[in-house]
Each structure stands twice: as C-alpha cells, then as structure tokens.
Amino acid sequence: MKSFNRNNFFLSILFMGILTCCWYRGFAYEEQIQDYYYFIAVDDEKYMCIAYNNGGGAFNVISSTVFAVGYNENFIIAKRHPSQSFEPINKTITNYYIISIKNNPNNEAIGPLTLEQFYEKRKELNVPDSIKFTKEFKKLK
Numbered sequence: 001m002k003s004f005n006r007n008n009f010f011l012s013i014l015f016m017g018i019l020t021c022c023w024y025r026g027f028a029y030e031e032q033i034q035d036y037y038y039f040i041a042v043d044d045e046k047y048m049c050i051a052y053n054n055g056g057g058a059f060n061v062i063s064s065t066v067f068a069v070g071y072n073e074n075f076i077i078a079k080r081h082p083s084q085s086f087e088p089i090n091k092t093i094t095n096y097y098i099i100s101i102k103n104n105p106n107n108e109a110i111g112p113l114t115l116e117q118f119y120e121k122r123k124e125l126n127v128p129d130s131i132k133f134t135k136e137f138k139k140l141k
Contacts, residue, residue, distance in 0.1 A: 033135075034071045035101055037061065046089060048140060050078060050099070052107040062097050062109050065089050067140035068133040074102050075127045077118075078109070081140070089140065098127060 029041040029048065040058070041048040050062040050069070068079040076099040083089045095112030098121055110121055121127075 033069060033076060034073070036107075037071075037076055037099065037101070039066065039069075045137060045140060046083060048137060050076070050097075050109070059107075061099060061107060062111070065140055066137075068136040070131045070133045070135070071101075072128065072131055075100060075125070075131060077122075077127065077131055077133065078111075079133060080112070082112075091141075098122065098125060100125065 027040055027042055028044050029039060031039045033039060033050065036052050036054045038051050038053055038058075039048060040051045041064075047064040048066045049060050049064050050066055051058045052061050062078055062080055064080070065083040066078050066080045070077045078097040078099070080095045080097065081089045081091050082093055082095060094115070096115060096118035097109040097111030097113065098118070099107075099109045110125075111118075113121060
C-alpha cells in the first residue's frame, strides 16, 4: 500500500482550485453573431475568435485575433490579424475568412485568404456584395 504523500495531496487540491476558478470565470467577451456562431475572447479581447457552440460543446472556427465581421443568414465574413500568445497582435497582416452557415457540415471556415483570394472566393460562393464588415473592434483593428 502506498503511503500518503502530503505534498501531492496539496498540489492536487491547488490544481483543482485553479481549474474550478478558470472554469467558472467566464469570458472577457462573448456575443452571438449568427445561429451557433459567437465572438469569444477568453481572457482578453486580444484573443477574440469566432467559435461554434450548439450547446454540446464549443470549438474555434477562426482563431485570434478576429477584429471585424459581416454576416447574413447564409454567410459570415471575417477579418483577423494573426497573433500568438504573449506576443503583440501583428496588425501588418490581415487574413480574410468566409464561413458558409447553411452548407457546412463540419462548421469550418475558408481561409486564411489574401484580399484577392477573398474576393475570388466570395464570387465563387455567391456571397452577396451586400454583406459588409459591419461589426468591428476598433482597438483590435
């Protein structure tokens, strides 16, 4: 029989406390975009992403840092600056994405795209010109 290790016990209690704290903390930002798609930033708006959540679990569709979207009932378009943890947002690069809401069984985004590729893919998918980038996070732009 193993002996009781007091250090492991206290580390386990500490670890469970940290997990519980993080679990119930919530998000720095959360807003529904369309259907099951949401803006979510876990700790800071720098980590703004687009996630899919149908109540059975959430996952990233477009990782941080998303700073602008436009949408209708069929499509979401997004702009993002790539960012890494603990690094500043790289605002010199802009990636573009398209999410087809209706015809997307895996809930995946098309991208990252350059601006030219974005316009080509938009035409190919018949994304209406009426969809503009109407929601922007100015401090992330």
